[in-house]
Amino acid sequence: MFITLEISESAVKGARYRINAAHDADIGVNAVQSYILQENAHFVLNVQTTNAGNKYGELVLNKELDREEQQELKLLLTAVDGGSPQRSGTVVIHVTVLDANDNAPVFTESVYTASLQENSPVNTPVIRVSASDADEGINGEITYEFSRLSEKSKKLFSLDEKTGEIIVTGDIDYEEGSKYELMVVAKDGYGLSSEAKVIIDITDVNDNAPDIIVKSLSSSIPENAPPGTEVGIINVQDRDSDKNGQVRCSIQGNAPFNLVVFWDLSILLASSPLIIV
Numbered sequence: 001m002f003i004t005l006e007i008s009e010s011a012v013k014g015a016r017y018r019i020n021a022a023h024d025a026d027i028g029v030n031a032v033q034s035y036i037l038q039e040n041a042h043f044v045l046n047v048q049t050t051n052a053g054n055k056y057g058e059l060v061l062n063k064e065l066d067r068e069e070q071q072e073l074k075l076l077l078t079a080v081d082g083g084s085p086q087r088s089g090t091v092v093i094h095v096t097v098l099d100a101n102d103n104a105p106v107f108t109e110s111v112y113t114a115s116l117q118e119n120s121p122v123n124t125p126v127i128r129v130s131a132s133d134a135d136e137g138i139n140g141e142i143t144y145e146f147s148r149l150s151e152k153s154k155k156l157f158s159l160d161e162k163t164g165e166i167i168v169t170g171d172i173d174y175e176e177g178s179k180y181e182l183m184v185v186a187k188d189g190y191g192l193s194s195e196a197k198v199i200i201d202i203t204d205v206n207d208n209a210p211d212i213i214v215k216s217l218s219s220s221i222p223e224n225a226p227p228g229t230e231v232g233i234i235n236v237q238d239r240d241s242d243k244n245g246q247v248r249c250s251i252q253g254n255a256p257f258n259l260v261v262f263w264d265l266s267i268l269l270a271s272s273p274l275i276i277v
């Protein structure tokens, strides 16, 4: 014979569960006199007597349950009568532990990093975040969303609320932004949540040609101008970075001019005023 009980893991210590175990046809001393509960980690037995003098047992929660640790318990209860010879019967109490939403989702990483090339087309996958929730059913069902997303990032990235995948939705331009930090939230069905950070480093592509800006230029110079006379100043800029932004200048043909290159460190390395002499 066995009895089934369903008890929520959120039940607090001291909670009582009546068990209607013994059906002893006899009365008086031959009826059930005592119950013995096999030792276990969570429950103790409390025996009550009804007004009619019948005894029944109560399970008293002594140590709280955790469904994520143990979903089912089997307890052995023995009922002993007062007859001679004494008779006993054993019943198995089958306890099913019901889930409570006592776990928030947990991300696999607290910080995710990804690198993305500028000009990557719309729908390019960037990274997939992932969280798990130890609870059951809707208590463990996770959806993802961005939190505190800047207006700029909002135009560039989207997050699939079911899969956690981040994709490109806008124009990724290294020259406009070389790094993005996005906060993502995982929520379970009842709103417990946790947060992780996603860092996206944009890598530069050589998508800008050098710009030549003539700062000054003498429209005419005397034919006997000595070598070294300044004729004009030219500034060359390339919006790209590192090698993609390094510029080399030369004069084509046999014109009687030289280029002298100064790296103007007070502005930018890529900025190079040139003097033609």
Ligand SMILES: [Ca+2]
Residues within 6 Å of the ligand: 101, 102, 103, 104, 105, 133, 134, 135, 139, 140, 188, 192
């Ligand atoms: Ca949960």
Ligand SMILES: [Ca+2]
Residues within 6 Å of the ligand: 009, 067, 068, 099, 100, 101, 102, 103, 134, 135, 136
């Ligand atoms: Ca739970």
Ligand SMILES: [Ca+2]
Residues within 6 Å of the ligand: 118, 174, 175, 204, 205, 206, 207, 208, 239, 240, 241, 244
């Ligand atoms: Ca570029």
Ligand SMILES: [Ca+2]
Residues within 6 Å of the ligand: 206, 207, 208, 209, 210, 238, 239, 240, 244, 245
């Ligand atoms: Ca370039």
